[in-house]
Amino acid sequence: MIRITEQESLYNDIDKMSVSEILHSINKEDQTVAISVQKAIPQIEKLVIAVVERMMSGGRLFYIGAGTSGRLGIVDASECPPTFGVAFDKVVGIIAGGDTAIRKAVENAEDDPNQAWVDLQAFNIQSNDCLIGLAASGTTPYVVGGLKEARNHGVLTGCIICNNGGPIVEQSDFPVEVVVGPEFITGSTRMKSGTAQKLVLNMLSTSVMVRLGRVKGNKMVDMQLTNLKLVDRGTKMVMKELDIDQTTAAALLKKHGSVRKAVLAHKEQ
Structure with missing residues (x-):
């Protein structure tokens, strides 16, 4: 060969x-x-x-x-x-x-x-x-x-x-x-x-x-929030998806641990 x-x-x-x-x-x-x-x-x-x-x-x-x-x-x-x-x-x-x-x-x-x-x-x-x-x-x-x-x-x-x-x-x-x-x-x-x-x-x-559904649109909605940069990115993603303010988005993200879970939880309210 x-x-x-x-x-x-x-x-x-x-x-x-x-x-x-x-x-x-x-x-x-x-x-x-x-x-x-x-x-x-x-x-x-x-x-x-x-x-x-x-x-x-x-x-x-x-x-x-x-x-x-x-x-x-x-x-x-x-x-x-x-x-x-x-x-x-x-x-x-x-x-x-x-x-x-x-x-x-x-x-x-x-x-x-x-x-x-x-x-x-x-x-x-x-x-x-x-x-x-x-x-x-x-x-x-x-x-x-x-x-x-x-x-x-x-x-x-x-x-x-x-x-x-x-x-x-x-x-x-x-x-x-x-x-x-x-x-x-x-x-x-x-x-x-x-x-x-x-x-x-x-x-x-x-x-x-x-x-496998791990991306929504062009976003990593299941990414692990392992540093401040990723938390900030995730917060902005939640803000845009739900049309809410930064404080509310940050609180949702912190409570649910991922963009996907935060968005779903808010929509189910």
């Missing part, structure tokens, strides 16, 4: 470039990422629709990955509860090597094809759940093994990779292939590949949450 993510950079003598040349070259490459993601929208759409169907029936969404890919999955999963008000275990990110690997690389963690399924057992993954494998190369044994075993147990599988085909695609019901080409620094998949995966994760989780 040809790993596009490992192909030689299009740029030579990077170490001899000026800072301006380095920055402009990176930016030039980054501008191609969104176009690559756009080409994959039909695949992303199929994945979103399938995930929504499972989650509407009570299923959960899991991400597995190693290195940068694993960290991106954890970031996306961890942002769903505060953004959309879902339970902390509704979207789960797992990285090869465990939580230690979030900050520090764990040697050989991604090379064990059996460990992902072991890690998933800690969350009691079920047949109505969804598992998305994240791997720029599309070949990571940790991810391949996890998807294969999950599929054997009836779990819906998908992937987000930056190559065409490969063993991860073979184990995915709904593969997403975003081919971004060689990295600016050869093989440094934290760059274009990581950006592509982050964009697709944004699209996936946001689209799923919208379809």
